[in-house]
Amino acid sequence: MREFFIKREPLEPLTQNEFNKMKFLARVAFIDDEEVPHVARLQKDGYNIVHFPDIENIDDFVRKEYHVVILDIQGIGQHLSPNQEGWGVLKYLKDECPHIVVIMFTGADWSITEYKDLADRADAFIGKDLEFLDFKSKLDAGIRQAFSNDYHFNIAKSKIISEISNTTSIEEVKRIVNNYGANENKALRLIKKHIKNPDTLKTIGQLLTILNGIRKLKTGL
């Protein structure tokens, strides 16, 4: 059947009003071995943020499917990467679950310089001495990324590009994801007309699952 006759089921980006409500549904993990009063204040404001002094078991942690992780650098990651501490956790998360938005919570720019390559993989940085309102604004920006279709598409895109060389196909995939992504099966059926590589299709399938997870949060408002 020609795509022209197929009913569109688009994945709409969030409006500002939708975001203002949805940001409280985002699962946020805050990892720091010290007390940070901002966290209690965010919880009081309605954010779904949990404070852990460290990550005891990274696999358990990943299974909880946080949208945003805020990571301290020093004193954490003792079980996973005692030498690289928070940078080691960042590396693990970006290797294993690249769709999680990771924000580094840092007070030392020189440690960024030392781990520049790893630092480039972080989505953002929050200075430890930021005021609450600035901290909140940066967290909101992180949540926006986590709920942004484009953010997730670009992560999948970098993986797809390594598997196929036809850039037209990528644009076509994006168009189909945007127009039909709300119905995962329909979108995948249409994409299969352009892409046959099973690894690429798996990546796109994972992307659609993530985007629909966000959509379902929105429809549950």
Add this chain to the structure above:
Amino acid sequence: MISDFPFAKFENSSVEFYDGQAVKLPKEYRRKSNFSLLHNFYSNLLLNKPVEIEIGEDPLGFHFFQYDYICIIGIVCQTQRRSKFNSLKKKYPLNQFSTEFLKHRIIEEHKLANHKEHIPINVVSQNLHEIRGLNAKVTSNVDVLLNFEDEATWEDKFDSANVNLKKIYVASRLTKFILDNTKFYDPDFWDTLELNKERFFVIHRCVNKIVKIYRNDFKLEKPDLEFTGNSYRKLAGDKEYFEVLIKILVENAYKYSPYKKLGPKIKIVENDKRVNIEAHSYGQIIPNEDRQHIFTKGFRSSVNKGKAEGTGMGLHNAKRLVEKFGGSIQYECNPIKSEQDIELGWNIFKLEFLNTYSPQKNAFA
């Protein structure tokens, strides 16, 4: 003590000889048969703590350089007798230095040992890191107590907040600015700084915040800071860097306002999408010949050098920052009068941003 060169030191009422980090101690110093000879010689020598550099030859034929309590040993200098020099040079080629070089180095090592000019950078870094961490605790706890819901509330209610809380807030912000200053000395800082242009902030609120901080700082008998105009238009980029930019201008305006009755002024002028922020200070006008250099790294105008401490980095950093925000900075002046060849008037630093966004602009717009 750590030295690049081998050295002698009194340790537990005995003379000890140590390797340098870069140059090793000749093995003759550790030979048992030389012990009493060297011990007697250096015991006497180390009793002196000369205030000028003293150079001499020890019983083994090596040169020593002594300055205060530092005594560099095991050195081969060309001033030694030719036959001795040739044999030691051949045996210890890495211990051979010119007298002038070692004179310079012993002074440097003396300063280093006394922390007069050098503090190891890792000590500084670690301490700054810890101060920043503690300052973060102050900031976050005072934020809990001030309990402002959003930036608009902050702007409206800061002045009427508890005086002591305001003081703690201001102290923690000023500490942050000092700590932030160290960033600008990183050689890669300007090349690697990328502002997040997907973030937007209200210009007026940033300026107002810095004005309020400086109005509430701890200086007594300071002139009033006048703040006029407003623009609730938004700018793209990281707000914290914009605050640093405004802080530089406000701080300078205060610093170079010597007359209590003519205090500094901060003005915001909005004209369609264009927003100007001006910092005015009344004092000696910056001379013509200095004007082209005022944004140069390390430059300080002749009229300011004697009046206030400074590094000459503020305006340079301001220019680099304003460019990152897509704006520009200019100097203008408004001369008022001349007194005994001194021209007095308003020095004005004007920031200009041509592409600002409407107050409704946000990350989704």
